[in-house]
Amino acid sequence: MRHPEQTLADRESSATRATRSVVESHVARFAEGDLDGILADYAPGAIFFTPQGPLRGTGQIGALFRSLLAEFGKPGASFSLDHLCVEGDHAYLLWHGKTADNDYELCTDTFIVRNGKIAVQSFAAKITPLR
Numbered sequence: 001m002r003h004p005e006q007t008l009a010d011r012e013s014s015a016t017r018a019t020r021s022v023v024e025s026h027v028a029r030f031a032e033g034d035l036d037g038i039l040a041d042y043a044p045g046a047i048f049f050t051p052q053g054p055l056r057g058t059g060q061i062g063a064l065f066r067s068l069l070a071e072f073g074k075p076g077a078s079f080s081l082d083h084l085c086v087e088g089d090h091a092y093l094l095w096h097g098k099t100a101d102n103d104y105e106l107c108t109d110t111f112i113v114r115n116g117k118i119a120v121q122s123f124a125a126k127i128t129p130l131r
Contacts, residue, residue, distance in 0.1 A: 015088045019113040023091040026111075026118065027081055033069050035062065043117035050123050071099045089113050103128040 022041060029037035039058045042048075048055040048064070055061050072079060076099075083094040091111040097104040107125035111118055 016086050018116065019089050019091050019111070020084070020086045022113045022116060022118065023084065023086065023093070023111055027084075027093070030065075030069075030072075031079060033073055035065055035069055038065050041118050043114065043119045046118055046120065048121045048123070051125075071101055072097065074100045076100060099130075101129065101131055103130055 026038065026041045029041065039062050042058050042061055045057060046061060048061050050064070055064060071077070077097065079095065079097040081093065081095050083092075085092045089112055091113065093107075093109040093111075095104075095107045095109075097107070105126045105128060107127075108123070110122045112120040
């Protein structure tokens with residue numbers, strides 16, 4: 001519910017805080033290997049754009065994360081968040097990581113968060129196979 005005395009800047013700030021909370025939780029759940037928690041961050045009809053094409057819904061998105069969590073769950077894997085920028089319901093991540101299989105040299109994710117859930121995500125990366 002909006003309060004009449006609330007300014008546009010206050011509402012934008014509130015939206016930014018809510019988006020930041022969802023995205024920070026999402027990153028933490030990835031770092032913990034929590035697939036159920038990751039999928040709980042997504043709206044039922046979420047779309048995730050990847051270089052291989054769009055994934056629709058938590059079933060397809062879950063298959064991607066099962067693979068990523070298996071890869072990043074191997075000994076010696078690393079993940080580092082380099083930058084998080086949030087404005088309203090939009091967020092941008094810049095990160096890098098390394099696994100036994102791949103060097104994730106430069107990776108970006110962009111999110112649109114609506115009603116406390118990720119509605120849209122895009123991913124792009126420079127990934128060098130190590131095997």
